[in-house]
Amino acid sequence: MFGRHTVLRTGQHMPLLGLGCSRMDGEELSAAINAALDAGYRLVDTAYVYGNEGVVGKALHRWLERTGTPREDVFVVTKLPSIGMHAGGPEKFLKKSLDQLRLDYVDLYLVHTPFGYKAESDTDIFPRDDKGRPCMDYATDIISVWKEMEKVAKAGLAKNIGVSNFNIKQMRKVIANATILPAVLQVELNLYLQQPQVQEYCREQNIVITAYAPFASPGRFNSPCDGDGGCGWVLEDPVARLVAENHSVTPAQVLLRFLVQQNIATIPKSVNPTRIAQNFDIWGFKLTETEMEALKSRDKGEAGRRFGTYFSSFFKCFINLLSKINGREPFAAVEADSEAGYRCVDTACHYLNEAQVGEGMQRCGGAAKRAKAKADQKVLQKLRNIYELTSDKNNSPATDDKEKYDSNRSDVCQPSAGDSSQLVVSAEACSSHDECANRSQQQPWRLASEYFRRTSLQYNQAWCVTGRV
Known part of the structure; x- marks a missing residue:
């Protein structure tokens, strides 16, 4: 019929x-x-x-x-x-x-x-x-x-x-x-x-x-x-x-x-x-x-x-690389991605942006959605240079300790002798994705900017997030 x-x-x-x-x-x-x-x-x-x-x-x-x-x-x-x-x-x-x-x-x-x-x-x-x-x-x-x-x-x-x-x-x-x-x-x-x-x-x-x-x-x-x-x-x-x-x-x-x-x-x-x-x-x-x-x-x-x-935990679990992005950008990124359906945010104490990430999580979707968003949103936080999942935020440096923390960062981020399980992470702005790609061919780095670009389209500037193992 x-x-x-x-x-x-x-x-x-x-x-x-x-x-x-x-x-x-x-x-x-x-x-x-x-x-x-x-x-x-x-x-x-x-x-x-x-x-x-x-x-x-x-x-x-x-x-x-x-x-x-x-x-x-x-x-x-x-x-x-x-x-x-x-x-x-x-x-x-x-x-x-x-x-x-x-x-x-x-x-x-x-x-x-x-x-x-x-x-x-x-x-x-x-x-x-x-x-x-x-x-x-x-x-x-x-x-x-x-x-x-x-x-x-x-x-x-x-x-x-x-x-x-x-x-x-x-x-x-x-x-x-x-x-x-x-x-x-x-x-x-x-x-x-x-x-x-x-x-x-x-x-x-x-x-x-x-x-x-x-x-x-x-x-x-x-x-x-x-x-x-x-x-x-x-x-x-x-x-x-x-x-x-x-x-x-x-x-x-x-x-x-x-x-x-x-x-x-x-x-x-x-x-x-x-x-x-x-x-x-x-x-x-x-x-x-x-x-x-x-x-x-x-x-x-x-x-x-x-x-x-199930989908809140896994089907919408995509990592946003927020390293070295401070100021208002992490806030905007978390708010936009939360509205789009993302339910997993990656941050770390040495990224120095946890306050902005937290603000984005608190305000994502507005007050009417805040209770639900808080209930189903997962947070990954690294202990400085060690890849470990934790909910302990006491290890994060206070905002006013940023200058002191930066001065000691080289000591914090260097892996111990013979230890290849830790990752030295650096991030720097690139004028274009091609510049990132060229740099990755010249140095033994693992390039993550392509993934970053695809998961955070709201950014107009590509970022090289590189690491030597």
Whole structure:
């Protein structure tokens, strides 16, 4: 009755409704895929980190053989793991995924997260150190990763490429430096977390949104919602239930129809054959404008985010290099980045800017947001030259001790004899990025200015942050 596909910027048609395969495996997943494909689904969404691509590939291969359906009639999505966010990573991990999926190409390959992990093996998808902390790769450059994604697209391994869990600021960076633009953004989106700004931005950029957790993952969390005040189960929403009664359908069908009617693709997850079929049966009715507006009014913003705690800790955990930037600049940087979604700030006592960083954190988002921002913002502070995480701020020199501290800085920053585990850090302003690059070729320094430039676009001047190991 109504369109079941959307058109990507490549011209390929993508189904608006697919089967999500996260946290499913074995016979349960195989049966769900068969039930979905038999019911009419033509999109299957998986990922390397789900650890089930082999099951997906086997089930898909058997179904195609059994039904005689051409491969090109099924739209297959998988994703680059966070441990593959480096040079050669996208090609390496996509080839691994293709081998498991028994395919020559995928229809859509997504960067799963905007951050990277450091892992010792390809099976360690969520690496942690001996203290249980995530092994974050703070050198991750999403622009360089995107260039690697473009290579797999040009090689024909992926017909379309896109991103997942990126915010608007991160997408702008990718788009500003892309040769092949992202076709899809996959994010958490449902009745209680509608993300209107993200929707508007993607419409402007001709990027299709795929909404995961369209029912707000009721089986994943114990509490009704992450956020202040709670928001109840989305499937129990009174407006959704009333609309469902008007059309003699289920609330789940209303929630899915609400998304696809806005040209938002979605990937509900279920292992129940009856529910799988019900979820697909949304094409025989259409929501009225009044019903659409009533449902849009149910948006609860960040209070409706189900994956908020995890993303605040890791998905939005990017380091801002603030060394040697003092005065009002750290304040402006922290305030701007906090508003953009960053939840991790890096500083150190010898940067001499902790007061400004603290002021930025206190004022980020204004008084109305201060309590929430303080609760979910993480601070990394180094003990002078030693790379150690601490919350002890008593080691920071007072502002009026700056001159005395600078006079002793050479003693503080020099590593002890034979100790290569410490890093001598220096920073100096450069008139251009090219000047930084030239200097890095002449001296045995590790250049971090490129990463700094990409994570702090509000600065007009590039900074060389270099270190000798």
